[in-house]
Amino acid sequence: MVETVLFENERVLDRSAVADYLRSLADSLxxxxxxxxxxxxxxxxxxxxxxxxxxxxxxxxxPAEGNGELSIEVELEWPEHATDDELSIE
Structure with missing residues (x-):
């Protein structure tokens, strides 16, 4: 399987700004x-x-001992050509 990165951006933001971005994503969804x-x-x-x-x-x-880095990862996945076609019976 080949992974192609379509978009990537990493920056340091305060918690409020991160919440705003997540809220905007949630609203769009x-x-x-x-x-x-x-x-x-x-x-x-x-x-x-x-x-x-x-x-x-x-x-x-x-490292097992000492300071590390903690993260929360959120991932949404779907098939590339997914559709929302509804079933209809005529």
């Missing part, structure tokens, strides 16, 4: 809207379907 990620010259728009695979994970990276 709830409304059924496309999700556009942009920073500088990078931009990608994705159209998540109504059913998504949702994964949340807490990790610690670093």
């Amino acid at each position: 709830e409304e059924g809207s496309d999700v556009t990620l942009s920073a500088g010259e990078q931009s990608v728009t994705l159209a998540p379907p109504s059913q998504l695979e949702f994964e949340v994970k807490a990790e610690r990276e670093g």
